[in-house]
Amino acid sequence: HPIYIMDILSSEMVKYASNNFLATKISFINEMANLCERVGADINEVRRGIGHDRRIGFSFLFPGVGYGGSCFPKDIRAMIAVGAARDFETSILQAVDDVNQRQKSVLFNKISRYFGGELQGKKIAVWGLAFKPQTDDIREASSLELIRRLLDHGARVHAHDPVAMENVKHQFGDSVTFHDHHYDTLDSADALAILTEWNAFRTPDFSYLKHKLAQPVVFDGRNLYDPARLAELGFYYSGIGIGRTSV
Incomplete structure (x- = not known):
């Protein structure tokens, strides 16, 4: 793996952006799964179809009952808070967190x-x-x-x-x-x-x-x-x- 040299703020954002993007993939596939249930589709087939698109891939596209742990929930909320402190609405990240909270039910x-x-x-x-x-x-x-x-x-x-x-x-x-x-x-x-x-x-x-x-x-x-x-x-x-x- 290459080693990149960058300024401190950008390097911190890399870590947060990476986890936020992976959490977004999880909430996205869960949102699609819930919609599949309502229209009569099968999320396993949908996942297989979109995952073979190399632009998307299969990683972190596993429908389930929501993510947890020490990283994704904390990092999503940290970026929401960073945005709010700078009068910037992080609409996508807020939606990711909202979907995940609903998915746990x-x-x-x-x-x-x-x-x-x-x-x-x-x-x-x-x-x-x-x-x-x-x-x-x-x-x-x-x-x-x-x-x-x-x-x-x-x-x-x-x-x-x-x-x-x-x-x-x-x-x-x-x-x-x-x-x-x-x-x-x-x-x-x-x-x-x-x-x-x-x-x-x-x-x-x-x-x-x-x-x-x-x-x-x-x-x-x-x-x-x-x-x-x-x-x-x-x-x-x-x-x-x-x-x-x-x-």
């Missing part, structure tokens, strides 16, 4: 609609707590928003993450039941919600899932599974940006 809204708004006493299994795989970082993780809203509506949350459970325990304590293995969250659960794309979650034994769940219902916040296959297996499957939910 998408999975809860799907779950709530499925159960007709009646979540009291429902057991929801949650796979994935960290904002991304290979870390225990839960800063601004979408899982936190989902868990809070589920608990506020009287649901029972049983959760697993390979490395992030201790951090979530500090926030929710005994109000969430944590399990050492992801399959153990499923006993008589009314639905499974997937928040983080850990490799351990990518190829489950679907027959075992169906046996363990009280209802074969999956809300996939990372589009890990093939909707057609789950439909054949008798699951209700709802991903992100998939216009035709599998039933």
Whole structure:
């Protein structure tokens, strides 16, 4: 990689602009995913179509439940604040942040609609707590928003993450039941919600899932599974940006 020499302010802007652009790509594909659901399109096909355009590419074009962590949220808001301090409206960056905040509620809204708004006493299994795989970082993780809203509506949350459970325990304590293995969250659960794309979650034994769940219902916040296959297996499957939910 080349090394560029530039003034201090420009070098700082490079870092912020880079993260802001990547966050923009994430919010863009999430906005397109939500629109796909409303028009009956499949965001996976749309992503494949636009990603093969070399001007666009596939990186950071993964629909999901929003970005989190220590960099993207902070850097977007920092640039918004820098603009505001100089009487400059950063409309695109504000929209990126707004879309991301709304996206963190998408999975809860799907779950709530499925159960007709009646979540009291429902057991929801949650796979994935960290904002991304290979870390225990839960800063601004979408899982936190989902868990809070589920608990506020009287649901029972049983959760697993390979490395992030201790951090979530500090926030929710005994109000969430944590399990050492992801399959153990499923006993008589009314639905499974997937928040983080850990490799351990990518190829489950679907027959075992169906046996363990009280209802074969999956809300996939990372589009890990093939909707057609789950439909054949008798699951209700709802991903992100998939216009035709599998039933």
